[in-house]
Amino acid sequence: MKVFLKAVKEHFSNQQIFLFFVSEHLLTFIMLSNRQKQIIEESINIIHIHGIQGFTIKNLSEALGLSEAAIYRHFKSKTEIICTLLDSFIEILTDFIQLIKENEFSPLEKIKTIFEKLSLIFSNKPAYVSVIFAEEIFKNDKLLSVKVNKILKKNNETFNSIIKEGQNNNEITKSVSNQELTLMTMGAFRLMVKNWKMNNFSFDLKKSSEKLYYSIETLIKTKDN
Amino acid sequence: MKVFLKAVKEHFSNQQIFLFFVSEHLLTFIMLSNRQKQIIEESINIIHIHGIQGFTIKNLSEALGLSEAAIYRHFKSKTEIICTLLDSFIEILTDFIQLIKENEFSPLEKIKTIFEKLSLIFSNKPAYVSVIFAEEIFKNDKLLSVKVNKILKKNNETFNSIIKEGQNNNEITKSVSNQELTLMTMGAFRLMVKNWKMNNFSFDLKKSSEKLYYSIETLIKTKDN
DNA sequence: AGGTCATTAGTTAATACTAACTAACTACAA
DNA sequence: TTGTAGTTAGTTAGTATTAACTAATGACCT
Numbered sequence: 001m002k003v004f005l006k007a008v009k010e011h012f013s014n015q016q017i018f019l020f021f022v023s024e025h026l027l028t029f030i031m032l033s034n035r036q037k038q039i040i041e042e043s044i045n046i047i048h049i050h051g052i053q054g055f056t057i058k059n060l061s062e063a064l065g066l067s068e069a070a071i072y073r074h075f076k077s078k079t080e081i082i083c084t085l086l087d088s089f090i091e092i093l094t095d096f097i098q099l100i101k102e103n104e105f106s107p108l109e110k111i112k113t114i115f116e117k118l119s120l121i122f123s124n125k126p127a128y129v130s131v132i133f134a135e136e137i138f139k140n141d142k143l144l145s146v147k148v149n150k151i152l153k154k155n156n157e158t159f160n161s162i163i164k165e166g167q168n169n170n171e172i173t174k175s176v177s178n179q180e181l182t183l184m185t186m187g188a189f190r191l192m193v194k195n196w197k198m199n200n201f202s203f204d205l206k207k208s209s210e211k212l213y214y215s216i217e218t219l220i221k222t223k224d225n
Numbered sequence: 226m227k228v229f230l231k232a233v234k235e236h237f238s239n240q241q242i243f244l245f246f247v248s249e250h251l252l253t254f255i256m257l258s259n260r261q262k263q264i265i266e267e268s269i270n271i272i273h274i275h276g277i278q279g280f281t282i283k284n285l286s287e288a289l290g291l292s293e294a295a296i297y298r299h300f301k302s303k304t305e306i307i308c309t310l311l312d313s314f315i316e317i318l319t320d321f322i323q324l325i326k327e328n329e330f331s332p333l334e335k336i337k338t339i340f341e342k343l344s345l346i347f348s349n350k351p352a353y354v355s356v357i358f359a360e361e362i363f364k365n366d367k368l369l370s371v372k373v374n375k376i377l378k379k380n381n382e383t384f385n386s387i388i389k390e391g392q393n394n395n396e397i398t399k400s401v402s403n404q405e406l407t408l409m410t411m412g413a414f415r416l417m418v419k420n421w422k423m424n425n426f427s428f429d430l431k432k433s434s435e436k437l438y439y440s441i442e443t444l445i446k447t448k449d450n
Numbered sequence: 451a452g453g454t455c456a457t458t459a460g461t462t463a464a465t466a467c468t469a470a471c472t473a474a475c476t477a478c479a480a
Numbered sequence: 481t482t483g484t485a486g487t488t489a490g491t492t493a494g495t496a497t498t499a500a501c502t503a504a505t506g507a508c509c510t
Contacts, residue, residue, distance in 0.1 A: 035489085051364030052278065057466060069468075070490055078466065134361040135419065139276030149423050156420070173444075180413070180440035183420075187412030188405070194360065195381070195408075198374050215405035219398075219444045260455090282500060294502075295456055303500065 032084070036074050038064065040085050048127035052137045079141060086147040089132060093151060097158045107166030108221060111159075112213050115189060119209035122193060126201045129193055159186045172220050185216055257309070261299050263289065265310050273352035277362045304366060311372040314357060318376060322383045332391030333446065336384075337438050340414060344434035347418060351426045354418055384411045397445050410441055 032040070042063050046055050057078060061068045075081045096117070100110050122129050131137075135152055138144035159182045166172030172181065192212055196205050257265070267288050271280045282303060286293045300306045321342070325335050347354050356362075360377055363369035384407045391397030397406065417437055421430050 051361065053365040056464085058464080066489095067491060068466085069492085072467070073489055130361065134359075135423070136276060136355065136359040136362050140278040152419070152423060175443050176440040177436075180437055183413040183416050183437060184409045184441065184444075187414070187416030188408040189412070191408050191412030191415060194377070198360070198377060211402075212405055212408060215401040216409065218400050219409075281498085283498085292457055293500085294458080297501070298455060 032088075033074065036084070039071065039074055039081065040088065043081055043085055044125075044127045044131055047137070048130040079144070082138060082141075082144055083147070085131070086138070086144065086151075089128075090147065090151060090154075093154060097154065100158070101161070107162045107169070107171055108217060110162050111185065111216070114158075115209045115213045116206070118189070119193075119205045122196075123205050126197070129197050133190065133193060133197075155186060156182065170222055173222050176220075181220055185220075188212055188216065257313075258299065261309070264296065264299055264306065265313065268306055268310055269350075269352045269356055272362070273355040304369070307363060307366075307369055308372070310356065311363070311369065311376075314353075315372065315376060315379075318379060322379065325383070326386070332387050332394070332396055333442060335387050336410065336441070339383075340434045340438045341431070343414070344418075344430045347421075348430050351422070354422050358415065358418060358422075380411060381407065395447055398447050401445075406445055410445075413437060413441065 039060070042060060043055065046059055046063060050059065057068050057071055060081075061071055064071075071081075075084070100114060103110075105113060132151065135145075135148050138148050160178055163172055163178045163181045163185070167174050167178060189209070189212065192208055193205070196203060196208070264285070267285060268280065271284055271288060275284065282293050282296055285306075286296055289296075296306075300309070325339060328335075330338060357376060360370075360373050363373050385403055388397055388403045388406045388410070392399050392403060414434070414437065417433055418430070421428060421433070
C-alpha cells in the first residue's frame with residue numbers, strides 16, 4: 001500500500017490523489033475480497049441506520065441477501081468485522097494525513113483542504129459519519145475502543161502540528177496557544193458535522209464547511225499591519 | 226419544580242442556586258423514590274463504565290445487590306429507566322439554562338459561567354459525560370434518540386442566543402456570524418471534554434476549561450480602540 | 451391483616467456461532 | 481476432451497447463551 005501510494009504520487013497531482021480517497025469506494029486499497037468489502041460497506045450502513053444495537057449478524061445477512069452462516073465464510077467473528085472496518089478507516093486516515101502534511105500548502109491552506117475533503121467524503125457517504133464520530137459505540141470491546149480512540153488522537157495531533165507550523169511562520173496568531181486553537185478548529189468542525197447528522201443531512205455540508213473555515217481564518221489569521 | 230425554583234431564587238444568590246445543581250445528587254429535584262434515584266445513578270455508572278452494550282438488567286441488578294425482578298418493581302421496563310434518566314438531564318439542563326439566561330451577567334460572563342459550572346459538574350461526576358455527550362448511544366429507540374437530540378439542540382440555541390446578545394451590545398466581534406462562533410465555542414468545549422474522557426479524566430478539567438475560555442475570549446471579544 | 455419490597459424460578463425471543471452438507475467452479479493429468 | 485480432485489461460497493438446521501421480562505411466593509413492618 002505504502003509503495004503503491006508512492007508510485008501513484010509520482011504520476012499524479014495531489015488533487016488527483018485526493019480523488020482516490022474521495023471516490024465512491026473508500027475501501028478500494030484494503031486487501032479484501034469483493035464480498036468482504038461488501039460486508040464492511042453494509043455493516044457501516046447498518047450502524048448508520050440502526051446503531052450498534054441494530055448491528056446483528058441476522059440484520060447484516062438479510063441486508064446482503066445471504067444466510068447468517070455465509071458471513072462466517074468471510075469473517076471468523078463479528079468482532080473481526082468491526083476490527084476490519086476500523087482498520088480500514090485508520091489506514092485511509094493515516095494516508096490522508098500524510099498527504100496533507102507532505103504537500104506544499106501553507107498551514108491555513110492545509111486546514112482549508114482538510115475541511116474541504118472531509119466534508120466531501122461525508123457528503124458522498126453520510127454513513128461514515130456515524131462510525132467515525134461515535135467514539136462511544138465500540139466501547140464494549142477493549143481492542144475496538146482503543147482503535148477508535150486512535151482515530152481521534154491522530155486527528156488531534158494533525159491539527160496541532162499544522163497550527164503550530166502556522167504559528168511558527170507567523171500565519172496564525174500566537175495570542176492563543178496551539179492546543180486551544182486545535183480545540184476550536186477541530187471541535188467546531190466536529191460539531192458542525194454532528195449538527196448536520198442531527199438535521200438528517202439536510203443542509204449542504206460543503207457550503208457550511210467552507211463558511212466555517214473562513215470564519216476560523218478570520219479569527220486566527222495573523223493580521224497584517 | 227418551576228414554582229419551587231422561583232421560591233428558591235428569592236432566598237438565595239445565583240451562586241448558591243448553582244450549588245443545588247452541582248451538589249452530589251443531581252437528581253434531587255425529580256419526583257422519584259430513593260430506590261428509583263439509586264437505580265438511575267447506577268445506570269449512569271454502568272453506561273459510563275461498560276457502554277450501552279453493557280447496560281443490562283442483569284448488570285444493573287448485580288451492581289445494586291438486587292435480583293433482576295426487583296428492578297421491575299420500580300420501573301416497568303428498561304426503556305422507562307433510560308427515559309427517566311434522560312428526562313432528568315433535560316429538566317436539570319433546562320433550569321440551568323434558564324438561570325444563566327436570566328441573570329445579570331454580560332454575555333461573555335455567561336459563557337464563562339457555563340464553562341465553569343459544567344466542568345465542575347463533570348469533575349464531580351465523570352459518568353455524566355458519557356451520557357450527555359454520546360448522542361449515538363440511544364439510537365435504537367426513536368423516543369430516546371429524540372430526547373438526546375433535544376439536549377444537543379437546546380445547548381446550541383443557548384450559546385447562539387448568548388453570542389447574538391454579545392454581538393448586539395458590542396462585546397463580541399461581528400466579523401464572524403453567531404452560528405460559526407457558536408460552533409467554535411461549544412465545539413471546543415465538547416472536544417475538550419471528550420479528550421478529557423479519552424485520557425481517563427486524568428487532567429484537571431476545570432483548569433483546562435478556564436484556559437479554553439480565556440482563549441476564546443481573546444479571539445472573539447471586541448477589541449477596544 | 452394488608453401493603454411494600456424483595457425473592458426464586460421460570461418464559462420467550464434473540465443473539466453469535468457451528469455442524470453437516472452441496473452446487474458450481476477450477477486445475478490439470480490421462 | 482474429459483474424469484477427477486479440490487476449492488469456493490453458499491445452504492439448512494441446529495447449538496448454547498443471554499436478553500428482557502413475569503408469575504408465584506415469602507418476609508417484614510405498621
